[in-house]
Structures are given as structure tokens and as C-alpha cells.
Amino acid sequence: MAPQQPAFDSGSSSKSEDNFSAAHPASLELPSASLTFKDLSFSVQLPTGEQKPILEPCSGHLKPGQLVALMGPSGCGKSTLLDMLAMKKTAKYSGEVLVNGHVRDPRTFQRVATYVGQEDVMPQHWKVREAIKFNAILKTPAAKRKGWTGAAVDLLLEAFGLSGIKETYIGGPLVRGISGGQRRRVTLARGIAAQGSLVFCDEPTSGLSATDAELCIKALNVIAKRLSVLVLVVIHQPRLEVAQLFDSLLLLTSGPGRLVYQGPMDGAVAYMEKCGRPVPQYVNPTDYFLDLVTPGIPTDASAMFVQAYQQRLEPQVSKRVAHAYEEKGLTVQEMLLARSGARLGKYAVPFFTQLGTLLQRKLAITMRNPLAIILPLLIPAALGAAVGFMFRGVGDEGLMEQISFVFVLVTLLGLGGLGLMPILIEARHYMKLETSETLYTEAASVLSSFLVDVPLAFMGAAFEVLVCFVISGMDVEHLVTIFTWSMLLFFFYDSLFGLVAACAQDGQQAMSVATAPLAVCLLCNGFFIPAPKAPDFVKMIFPISPNYYAMQAIVYDLCQSAENPFFKDFFLTYTGFTDEHGLQGVVVVVAEIILLRGLQLVALKFLHNVQK
Numbered sequence: 001m002a003p004q005q006p007a008f009d010s011g012s013s014s015k016s017e018d019n020f021s022a023a024h025p026a027s028l029e030l031p032s033a034s035l036t037f038k039d040l041s042f043s044v045q046l047p048t049g050e051q052k053p054i055l056e057p058c059s060g061h062l063k064p065g066q067l068v069a070l071m072g073p074s075g076c077g078k079s080t081l082l083d084m085l086a087m088k089k090t091a092k093y094s095g096e097v098l099v100n101g102h103v104r105d106p107r108t109f110q111r112v113a114t115y116v117g118q119e120d121v122m123p124q125h126w127k128v129r130e131a132i133k134f135n136a137i138l139k140t141p142a143a144k145r146k147g148w149t150g151a152a153v154d155l156l157l158e159a160f161g162l163s164g165i166k167e168t169y170i171g172g173p174l175v176r177g178i179s180g181g182q183r184r185r186v187t188l189a190r191g192i193a194a195q196g197s198l199v200f201c202d203e204p205t206s207g208l209s210a211t212d213a214e215l216c217i218k219a220l221n222v223i224a225k226r227l228s229v230l231v232l233v234v235i236h237q238p239r240l241e242v243a244q245l246f247d248s249l250l251l252l253t254s255g256p257g258r259l260v261y262q263g264p265m266d267g268a269v270a271y272m273e274k275c276g277r278p279v280p281q282y283v284n285p286t287d288y289f290l291d292l293v294t295p296g297i298p299t300d301a302s303a304m305f306v307q308a309y310q311q312r313l314e315p316q317v318s319k320r321v322a323h324a325y326e327e328k329g330l331t332v333q334e335m336l337l338a339r340s341g342a343r344l345g346k347y348a349v350p351f352f353t354q355l356g357t358l359l360q361r362k363l364a365i366t367m368r369n370p371l372a373i374i375l376p377l378l379i380p381a382a383l384g385a386a387v388g389f390m391f392r393g394v395g396d397e398g399l400m401e402q403i404s405f406v407f408v409l410v411t412l413l414g415l416g417g418l419g420l421m422p423i424l425i426e427a428r429h430y431m432k433l434e435t436s437e438t439l440y441t442e443a444a445s446v447l448s449s450f451l452v453d454v455p456l457a458f459m460g461a462a463f464e465v466l467v468c469f470v471i472s473g474m475d476v477e478h479l480v481t482i483f484t485w486s487m488l489l490f491f492f493y494d495s496l497f498g499l500v501a502a503c504a505q506d507g508q509q510a511m512s513v514a515t516a517p518l519a520v521c522l523l524c525n526g527f528f529i530p531a532p533k534a535p536d537f538v539k540m541i542f543p544i545s546p547n548y549y550a551m552q553a554i555v556y557d558l559c560q561s562a563e564n565p566f567f568k569d570f571f572l573t574y575t576g577f578t579d580e581h582g583l584q585g586v587v588v589v590v591a592e593i594i595l596l597r598g599l600q601l602v603a604l605k606f607l608h609n610v611q612k
Helices: 016-023 078-085 128-138 140-161 180-193 208-228 267-276 283-291 302-326 332-337 351-368 370-388 399-416 418-436 441-470 475-504 507-523 544-562 563-576 582-606
Strands: 033-047 053-062 067-071 094-099 113-116 198-202 230-234 248-253 257-263
Touching: 016 033, 016 208, 033 078, 033 208, 033 257, 033 302, 033 370, 053 078, 053 248, 053 302, 053 399, 067 078, 078 094, 078 198, 078 248, 113 180, 113 283, 113 441, 113 507, 128 140, 128 180, 128 351, 140 180, 140 208, 180 208, 180 475, 198 441, 208 230, 230 399, 248 267, 248 283, 248 302, 257 302, 267 283, 283 302, 351 370, 351 441, 370 418, 370 441, 399 418, 399 475, 399 544, 399 563, 418 475, 418 507, 441 582, 475 507, 475 544, 475 582, 507 544, 544 563, 544 582
Parallel strands: 067 230, 067 248, 113 198, 198 230
Antiparallel strands: 033 053, 033 094, 248 257
């Protein structure tokens, strides 16, 4: 008997589907959505000004409840096509995309669509169940959240094979956690938890073992069938068992990207045979498909398949697209209203729900991370003690020694926040990915971090000043002035470094950028460069330098208790310090803090957005 050609078997996931159906109610189904695209194309401009096509115009219609594979050789534009369909392409492109026969609304499309990129970026001290529940809460209306969220999370843990590790840390470079394949499944589960009727996955199996890849695609197959979700997956070269899990295939060739097949996955082998290219025995069909449509290799038949597609399949596709324009289903707003208690607009839950959920996560990962406690609390206290011992007994010394002590103290407050910027930049990375999915607003993220990080850092700065003050032996009558201005400086530098971290590309750039304003503030303190003798361009800096107001208030206070009137008069005359600018200084510094925080929010919203 002749060996049989491997064929695609559409029933390979039936057991998983039966288990899924038995364990979870049909009420978890989402409003279904079809996706229609017409003449989608993309090109880039070369340095010469010439336009280079990446993807030539292509059209298609995809029904809900399907798992669709986008395949093709490198450079064929499959990820580009996915990004355009998912409304993630930030560069200009041509064509039109419809949802249920209606043109996409940029404001509400992300409410029914979920995009899972190639990065698995999550906090290291987050647990698996918490990560999935996070997305479920932020995408579930309040009226439906009670009871439903827990059921949905359990569903996804089971479907993606994560039930056994649900209380394990995500992990990362510094924290032992789950494996890479498991992390990929968590990312996919989070995407499904966002309750999108359309799910777009960009190479979810890249870098995974064959077993992990099959688990991921099998879970997506089950979700597509049981929740009536349309799932589109960019996948490079799946093995036979994985390819069998897909319902439909969009196959492209490269140079430029063009469609060569669009139809059922289990009909692709027969189509290739009709085109005169039967799949050889014992060969994985998907491997052979790529061999046929990869330009420049001996088996290349891409030109023939492009022509065959235009003659055989494109007329049918055009009819389906035209029909989709006429047969309109629910609009996105109607789909949202079909969900119990859903609110219209860009976000599924109100601001305070976003804030509460983010605050809960921030507190959890902070309390689990020893460095998050040690860095802002213990290190400043230790530095304060070290400086205090260096200046021990300075309260009995002369005015010059006391002023030197104050300068060192306020300098430490400025330098202390530099080391926290890389942590802020890391948090910004996953914040940008999550806000791109409209889980929450940038303002909610900034405020949640402020409510946790700033009190911790404030306590550390307060410990530093108090420990240093007590050990140094300074007279207690100066405590209020020194402590008050030290805390104002702390808030100023914390805001300044927060803004720099929001703007900088990475930690190294942030350190370089922050050095300049820090140095200016430290030098323009009115003591080393006294205002009466400063050049005109430097005098312009004093009215906005927080260190100038701090040193003026503290030095003037120290001079009032100086025993030697000569030194008192000398320092006040030399520096020009008075007590007339105290209230002005407080108002200026508070205004600068508010301004810097506002600019930080603007930078987080408009800079470093995900570019595709």
C-alpha cells in the first residue's frame, strides 16, 4: 500500500473543547465580529525618495469563531498586514478595514480587539493568576465583574495549561519564575482576558519548543470555538500538529508581499495540487508551502501562485468582501451594549477602578521585592548616618563648618534619586504596552506609582535628614527649617527625575540628561556663586533654583544664632541672603513640582509610544 500524504485534521482539539465546554458556561461567549479588509497596502519611502512596496493591495473577509494563520516567508508583510488589521500600524497605509461591515472607529475599536505582540513584558514579582485577573478586571464592566471575573480567570488558566503554576512569580533576570513558554502562554491568556471579539497575535510561538507552541495554538483554537472569537495568528513555519489546529490560512509571498492563498487550512493541500504542485510524501505541507512561495530558492513558484490566486481565488474573495459591505452586523457600540453593564468610550472601566487595580498591583509587587524597600528606606538612612558621623559635633563648630554640613546634606538629597530612574524606565516599558491596549490611562498609572513610590522615598529622605541631624549634633532650633526645606528639595528632585525618566530612552541616557539640571541647581545655590557677584546670565537662574531658596533660608537661620557677629555679617553680606524670600521660595518650588509632574504625565502619554 502506498504511503499516504500527511493531511490536515480539523478535529485534533476536540477533547480540549469538550473539557472546556463542560467546565464553563456558555455565558462567557462574547459578541461575535467579522473582519473585512479591502485593498490594504503599505510601502516605505527610501532615502532616494522612491516608494518601496512592502505589501501590495490585498482584500479578504474573515468570519468569527475561526483561528486564522497568516503565513509567508520573511519580508512578505504578514506582520504588517496583522498590524494594519489590528489598527496598530502607526505609519501611513492605504486601504479599508470593516468590523461587521462597519468602518472601524479609532476610539472604540480597541474595546473589542486585543493585540498580543512578541514581547512578554510584565513585572517580575507578579503572580500568574494576578496577571490574568488584572486584564479581566480592567476590561469587565462593574455589573458583570462579580463572580464572572473569577470564572473567566479559571477558564483561561485551564485552557492555557497554567492552573498548576497560578501562584508562581512571572520572574525575570533577577527573580526566578516560570519558563519562557509559560510566560508566552500567560501573555496570550492576558490578551484573551481582555475580552476582545477580535484577537491578533504576532508570532506567539517564536522561540518556543514544539510542545509549548502546540499548547499555545491549541488553547487559541479552543477559545476561538467556544467564545466565538476571531483569532488571527502570524506564524512562520508550524509543524503538522500545529497547522491542523488552524481553520483558515492566508499565505503570502514576498518581494513585495502578495496573497497567494486564502481559504480553509484543510483545503490548501488540494489547492496546491490543482495548481500543479502536489505536496510530496512525508513532507510537512506548511514547509512545502513556504518552499513554493519564497523567491530566490530552487523551488520558487511564487509568480505562478500569484497569477493562480488572481484567476482562481480573488474573484470569490471579492464577492465575499462586497457582500460584507452590504450585510452589516452589530456596530462596535452595539457590541459593547450587548455586554451586561458595559460603558461606552475608550476604556471599559472608570478612572477610579483603573487606579484601584493599578494601586493593588503596585503594592503587591513592591512588598514582594526587597530591593524596592531597601533602596528607598535603608540606604538613605545609612547615608544620613555616615554623613552625621563625618560632621559629628558640628553644632559646636563655627558657621562655616555648619554651612558645609548643610550643603553636603542637600547635595545627597539631589543625588539620591538618580538610581531610581532605571526602575521607572522599566515600569514605563510595560505601562506603554498596557496603555496601548486601553487597559488604563497614563494618569492612573502615574498616580498609582506616586501613591506608593513617593511615600517610600519620602520616608527614606526624612530618615536621612533626621538621622544625619541628630548624629551631627546640630542645635534643635534649626531642625524645622532644615527639615522643611530638605523635604521640599526631595519633592522637587523626585519630580525632576520622574520627568527625565519619562523622556529618556534608557537608564544611561536618563543619568546623562539628569546630571545637567542637577549640577545647575547645586552650583546656583547662592553660596559658592553669590548672587551679588554672579554674572548676569547666572543671576537669571537664581529665581528658579530650589537650592538657592533652600540655602538662603537655612544659612540665614544659622546666622541668626551665630555667636560671632563678624561671621554673621560677613556671610549675609557676601551671599546677599535675607529672610524676605522665604514665602516666595516655597511658592516657586511647589509650582515647579506641579509643573514637572504635569510634564511627566504629558511625556508618558505622547513619548515612547509603541511604533509599528
